[in-house]
Amino acid sequence: MKWFKTRSYYLFIPSVLFLLIPLYGLGSAIAQSVRDNGAFTFQYYTSLFESERFLTSAGFSLQVSLVSSLLSLIIGLWITRACYPLLEKYTPRLIVWLPMLFPHFVWGYMVILLLSESGVLSQWMQMTGLIGVPADFPVWTRDPYGIGITLTYVWKEVPFVILMLLPVYASIKPEFYDLVQSLGGGAWERFKTVEWPHLLPVVVESFLIIFAFTLSAYEVPALLGTTYPEMLSVLSYDWFYGSVWEDRPLAFAAMSLMSVFLLMITCVAYLYLNRKRWRAMRGRIE
Amino acid sequence: MTNTLEIQKLTKQFNEQSILRDITFSVEKGEVLSIVGPSGSGKTTLLRILAGLEPLTTGTISISGQDVTEKKANKRSVSLVFQQPLLFPHMTVEENIRYGAKLAKKDSKRKTQSLLEAIGLLDYKDYYPAEISGGQQQRVALARAMATEPEVILFDEPFSSLDPQLRKELRLWVRTFLTERSITSIFVTHDTEEAMLMGDRVAVFHEGKFQQVDQPSTLLQSPNHPFVAHFLGGHLVIDEERYIPVQSCLFRPPSDTSYEQHEGTIQHKTYQHGQTIGHLFLESLGEKVSLPVQEGSVGAELSLYLPLDKIKRFEGGRT
Amino acid sequence: MSRNRLLFIITSALFFLLPVLLLVLQSVSETWRFQAGQGFTFQLDSFEVLTSDPNLWSATGWSIAIGAGVLVTNLLIGILTGKALATMDFKGKSFVEAMMLSPILIPVLAIAMGLHLFMIRIGLADTLAGVILIHLVPTVPYSVKIFQNAYRQMGSDLLEQPLILGATPVHQLFTVELPLMKPAIRSVTFLTIVISLSQYAITAIIGGGTVITLPMVFFPFLDTANASIMAAFSIWFAMIPLLLYVIMEAILLLLPYTNIPWRNRT
Numbered sequence: 001m002k003w004f005k006t007r008s009y010y011l012f013i014p015s016v017l018f019l020l021i022p023l024y025g026l027g028s029a030i031a032q033s034v035r036d037n038g039a040f041t042f043q044y045y046t047s048l049f050e051s052e053r054f055l056t057s058a059g060f061s062l063q064v065s066l067v068s069s070l071l072s073l074i075i076g077l078w079i080t081r082a083c084y085p086l087l088e089k090y091t092p093r094l095i096v097w098l099p100m101l102f103p104h105f106v107w108g109y110m111v112i113l114l115l116s117e118s119g120v121l122s123q124w125m126q127m128t129g130l131i132g133v134p135a136d137f138p139v140w141t142r143d144p145y146g147i148g149i150t151l152t153y154v155w156k157e158v159p160f161v162i163l164m165l166l167p168v169y170a171s172i173k174p175e176f177y178d179l180v181q182s183l184g185g186g187a188w189e190r191f192k193t194v195e196w197p198h199l200l201p202v203v204v205e206s207f208l209i210i211f212a213f214t215l216s217a218y219e220v221p222a223l224l225g226t227t228y229p230e231m232l233s234v235l236s237y238d239w240f241y242g243s244v245w246e247d248r249p250l251a252f253a254a255m256s257l258m259s260v261f262l263l264m265i266t267c268v269a270y271l272y273l274n275r276k277r278w279r280a281m282r283g284r285i286e
Numbered sequence: 287m288t289n290t291l292e293i294q295k296l297t298k299q300f301n302e303q304s305i306l307r308d309i310t311f312s313v314e315k316g317e318v319l320s321i322v323g324p325s326g327s328g329k330t331t332l333l334r335i336l337a338g339l340e341p342l343t344t345g346t347i348s349i350s351g352q353d354v355t356e357k358k359a360n361k362r363s364v365s366l367v368f369q370q371p372l373l374f375p376h377m378t379v380e381e382n383i384r385y386g387a388k389l390a391k392k393d394s395k396r397k398t399q400s401l402l403e404a405i406g407l408l409d410y411k412d413y414y415p416a417e418i419s420g421g422q423q424q425r426v427a428l429a430r431a432m433a434t435e436p437e438v439i440l441f442d443e444p445f446s447s448l449d450p451q452l453r454k455e456l457r458l459w460v461r462t463f464l465t466e467r468s469i470t471s472i473f474v475t476h477d478t479e480e481a482m483l484m485g486d487r488v489a490v491f492h493e494g495k496f497q498q499v500d501q502p503s504t505l506l507q508s509p510n511h512p513f514v515a516h517f518l519g520g521h522l523v524i525d526e527e528r529y530i531p532v533q534s535c536l537f538r539p540p541s542d543t544s545y546e547q548h549e550g551t552i553q554h555k556t557y558q559h560g561q562t563i564g565h566l567f568l569e570s571l572g573e574k575v576s577l578p579v580q581e582g583s584v585g586a587e588l589s590l591y592l593p594l595d596k597i598k599r600f601e602g603g604r605t
Numbered sequence: 606m607s608r609n610r611l612l613f614i615i616t617s618a619l620f621f622l623l624p625v626l627l628l629v630l631q632s633v634s635e636t637w638r639f640q641a642g643q644g645f646t647f648q649l650d651s652f653e654v655l656t657s658d659p660n661l662w663s664a665t666g667w668s669i670a671i672g673a674g675v676l677v678t679n680l681l682i683g684i685l686t687g688k689a690l691a692t693m694d695f696k697g698k699s700f701v702e703a704m705m706l707s708p709i710l711i712p713v714l715a716i717a718m719g720l721h722l723f724m725i726r727i728g729l730a731d732t733l734a735g736v737i738l739i740h741l742v743p744t745v746p747y748s749v750k751i752f753q754n755a756y757r758q759m760g761s762d763l764l765e766q767p768l769i770l771g772a773t774p775v776h777q778l779f780t781v782e783l784p785l786m787k788p789a790i791r792s793v794t795f796l797t798i799v800i801s802l803s804q805y806a807i808t809a810i811i812g813g814g815t816v817i818t819l820p821m822v823f824f825p826f827l828d829t830a831n832a833s834i835m836a837a838f839s840i841w842f843a844m845i846p847l848l849l850y851v852i853m854e855a856i857l858l859l860l861p862y863t864n865i866p867w868r869n870r871t
Contacts, residue, residue: 008689008693009689011686011693012686012689012701013685014681014685015682015685015686015705015745018682018741019704019705019708021708021720021738021742022707022708022711022742024719024723025717025719026711026719027719028719028723031719032719079616082609082612082613083609083612083613092617095617095618095621095622096621098621098622098625099624099625100799101843101846101847102799102839102843103799103820103842105803105805105820105823105824106823106842106843109827109835110624110839113628113631113832113836114624114627120627120639123638123640126639126640127640155620159621167754205706208710209709209710212710212712215712216713216715217714218714218806219803222806222824223824223827236714236718237806240718240810241809241810251718252715255712255714255715255718258712258715262710263711266703266707270703274699
């Protein structure tokens, strides 16, 4: 009966080996952020929190990624909800997923092409006389508010949100809707009692993925951001690769902080969802 | 006598719960053994263990004298037909049938042809499973299991997902098929009638073991355990020791023999084969019994007389 | 419904179809100056300039090699882990699932920075293998999820059938599992290649100056090239996942029990 006991656990070997890469990477980043010539130190973290540049950058990053993720989720949810039956068809789905064919920074270039001061939209508005000169067009790219970055992210992540939510809508049985309707529930009631419980785990998961990505990705801010304020990823990358070798530990400290922060909110979300699931189970037993 | 399948002292525990306790039996070459029992009693687990899909706790399984206890499912000469057809959706009917045969190195055009003919789907051989009906799919599943020419075929309620009419037809067809080719098989069902029809012998399965294994007629005439009598019906269980065939129960006291008398109430009535059947509850025994009644409406109180010379004792050892 | 339909058509056309269309048009047109009355003027110089750059070809080669390596590794890990997660039940499974998802929740930039020294020490820095390894981090979690769903949809009952009929696990993989998971394989191909193509920072860190991929050519181009050439370059990016997709499709045709497209039946 040996073969039953060893069962199929060998299937996990490749993924365990794979997990060593991010685990080692993160561990080593944290280790290098608290080491000064072999001695343990918190000095890099202290200097981070004393650095105006870092604090501004952190605030800016949080704001951009929070706005981007929330907008993506809301718009994605809204499109999926409104157009769900249509999205079951092949061609509409293909169109919605078209942006996914391009890397983020290429889509970022598209935003420049269309929405910069000399972009297609601006040109068209000048042609039609809506604005006089290019300077009349609002600064939407390489701007201090992160509008260009946010636009690119939202544009690119909405299809991702639809991709995540579509299977959820496909799995909701129409009988549930009929049930709510027969009990006299309106559209809001339908959303709250039928769709939301199904959606919640996927919405939370999508939010975490998009938030973590937009908070830490380098490419789009490098292309569409400005020098001040700059996103944390760009700042860290500069510290890591910049001319001053002494700045490198600051990059490790900044990225470690971000990682720990993201892991913490992931844990909170995980516990929250699990507690919900557990309560639902208990409700069934009692 | 040659036994194709021999099971010795098989037990299965799962999460410290005994699902199978000390099961020993054998099936002769070409014999069909039906296993009948209530749903959820562990019949399916038994089949899965025999097929090699699940581990057993103790015991041995031999096929044609060879110990296969340690062998994996793909190395056992056993086929299992499930409740659902579970055909491979990306293969045609013909490809499905030949799949296992190729692996067993028993693939031949002639055999595939004759199997397709036997299941009446020769014209459908290039169809995909999604394009044929549920009954047809189940026949293909059967042919697929046969094509590997296993020494034993196990059936796990293969007709339960079909509608009653189709079920009756397919039952008969499978029975003939198995007999004609003298295929050793085990047939699991929760339907007593089906078990009697399909099996040369019938095993009544309850609480992890076989309560009685006998030919259908023996089983019906002399159950050896109150559970068997209850489950198969046709008897009134008087107590743990005694029972009486329903047709021996009388509504008037017999003049020639002594009798036991029990009071009952008609709870409801049904009509079968042109007869009125009254479903009585006997208060003194705490038993229900169904038998033809001439008079009396629902709620009427009746006396039932059981002639002492018709009362039998359960022969089986108490377990 | 019809209002939603109209809304959807307008939204998707405006936000998803139109930008791509404009990109394509710009790539085959002189740089637009609508305000000066210069509209669409057909040209292919942009592609000529682009393809005459020797860096582009070597970068394309690197990107495809990395993409292929990342894809194959993803298929391997994704299929095995996905199968395990979909068919096995064990304590702490939801924790394992969360662990498998975690690499896309940790900044990959942090991971690449942390691995940098280690990669140098074991000689993987500035190599193809090193870059492939770091590109696994943002891709594998998706692949595992996609294959897990695919196996769950297949159902464990169906997966027992080949076993009963005498198939070895490898035979079962090629005759039943892979043919039934073609849609999942397609999704993974697409997603993996696009994500791998999107990595500038981590490729630069691990690849050093040796492994020059397409993004590393793209970024400096932005300062020198005109809109027409940049548009052509953007289109070039989209061609790579499409190319690998076609190759994967051809490979999938080799799987047993593949439904041949021209096979007809009434």
